[in-house]
Amino acid sequence: MKNLSHLSQLLSQLVAIPSINPRLKHAASTDNEIKLGEFIKSTLTAAGIRVVTQEVELGRCNVIGSLARGEKADDKIILLSAHMDTYPASFDADKELTPRIEGTRLIGRGSADAKGSLAAMMNALLAVAHSAYRRECYFVASIDEEHELKGAKKLTEFFSPKQIDLAITGEPTQLIPIIMQKGIIRSTIRMNGDIGHAAYPKSKNSLFAAGKLLECINHFNQLLKIKNYNPLLSAANITPTKIIGDGDMNLTPAETTLWFDARFSPEMTETDFLTELTIFLQEHMGEHSFEINFPHFVSPANTCSVDDLTVKEFFSWIKQTTGQCDPEAFSYGSEAGVLSKISKASLVFGPGDPKYSHKADEQVDLEEVNAASEIFKKLLTSGHE
Numbered sequence: 001m002k003n004l005s006h007l008s009q010l011l012s013q014l015v016a017i018p019s020i021n022p023r024l025k026h027a028a029s030t031d032n033e034i035k036l037g038e039f040i041k042s043t044l045t046a047a048g049i050r051v052v053t054q055e056v057e058l059g060r061c062n063v064i065g066s067l068a069r070g071e072k073a074d075d076k077i078i079l080l081s082a083h084m085d086t087y088p089a090s091f092d093a094d095k096e097l098t099p100r101i102e103g104t105r106l107i108g109r110g111s112a113d114a115k116g117s118l119a120a121m122m123n124a125l126l127a128v129a130h131s132a133y134r135r136e137c138y139f140v141a142s143i144d145e146e147h148e149l150k151g152a153k154k155l156t157e158f159f160s161p162k163q164i165d166l167a168i169t170g171e172p173t174q175l176i177p178i179i180m181q182k183g184i185i186r187s188t189i190r191m192n193g194d195i196g197h198a199a200y201p202k203s204k205n206s207l208f209a210a211g212k213l214l215e216c217i218n219h220f221n222q223l224l225k226i227k228n229y230n231p232l233l234s235a236a237n238i239t240p241t242k243i244i245g246d247g248d249m250n251l252t253p254a255e256t257t258l259w260f261d262a263r264f265s266p267e268m269t270e271t272d273f274l275t276e277l278t279i280f281l282q283e284h285m286g287e288h289s290f291e292i293n294f295p296h297f298v299s300p301a302n303t304c305s306v307d308d309l310t311v312k313e314f315f316s317w318i319k320q321t322t323g324q325c326d327p328e329a330f331s332y333g334s335e336a337g338v339l340s341k342i343s344k345a346s347l348v349f350g351p352g353d354p355k356y357s358h359k360a361d362e363q364v365d366l367e368e369v370n371a372a373s374e375i376f377k378k379l380l381t382s383g384h385e
Contacts (some may be wrong), residue, residue: 008331085280110362115364118170121139177327300340
């Protein structure tokens with residue numbers, strides 16, 4: 001109960017500090033993660049943990065804590081990372097930013113996504129800070145995961161390629177390790193037409209091209225289903241999200257643009273996926289011209305080998321603590337794909353149920369947060385916590 005009390009206090013402090021991502025819809029221009037970053041930095045520094053900040057955007061910084069290898073530790077290097085930014089409040093901001101405890105559940109904005117992971121990781125780091133068995137380890141509280149992954153992408157400049165043995169991205173997974181996830185591409189496709197009065201329409205109407213494009217995308221998705229790139233994940237796919245043209249009441253548009261969100265399998269890169277899409281559209285769009293614009297957002301896909309020795313060890317600590325360890329895959333985005341550039345193995349793991357993410361009743365079970373912290377302690381000290 002002492003551990004739960006300490007963790008509930010730490011998590012309550014994290015939730016009570018607003019850290020809304022200023023780039024999200026309905027966010028205020030004054031929103032940011034700055035105050036939360038300052039709290040995390042001061043908490044770790046007070047415990048004698050070395051902390052540096054890495055500016056990503058003006059005033060918005062990743063917080064990076066580190067512990068040197070203890071005299072009795074092996075040479076494994078561990079990275080624990082979770083994001084600080086949250087979505088804006090749904091309805092009642094004051095209520096959602098005021099943490100409250102009901103039973104063993106802490107309710108409040110960001111409690112599951114991903115401040116529960118932040119609390120578990122911080123608690124583990126503080127607990128092993130003076131252990132002779134502590135491995136060289138890094139803890140990162142990142143910015144901008146909910147928008148463009150700018151924090152994680154900037155973090156890759158801090159480390160050498162494959163420097164980390166195991167990178168763990170903290171997200172609500174109900175303590176299930178996620179070893180595989182789809183990548184994400186968000187981009188636009190532009191179609192040109194001729195401006196013409198509705199009374200005397202021109203033959204080249206970009207809205208007809210958009211209609212053909214939607215038909216082609218639907219066909220492309222059917223082919224992707226048949227290919228079934230990976231048995232652990234649903235098929236890669238493209239989802240149209242918005243169409244805008246510059247036409248008017250009685251004028252045909254000179255240009256129509258379709259926005260899309262594509263999810264691609266780990267067996268592919270974003271370049272592979274876009275190349276395949278381009279070739280398909282070139283073959284099926286007929287007389288309609290189009291241009292796929294450079295993506296404004298890419299989240300790399302990720303896959304983690306279950307045969308990696310450090311991963312196997314991590315799984316053993318999960319099973320020892322929770323009684324089971326059954327790795328899964330998901331189609332969401334996360335920082336894990338980005339962090340795979342600097343790590344030999346990268347996966348997603350943390351307390352909380354993702355169904356509560358971004359919701360007015362966002363919550364996390366404190367017993368899960370405590371279990372996650374115990375697992376992280378074992379990993380950081382190879383079981384000598």
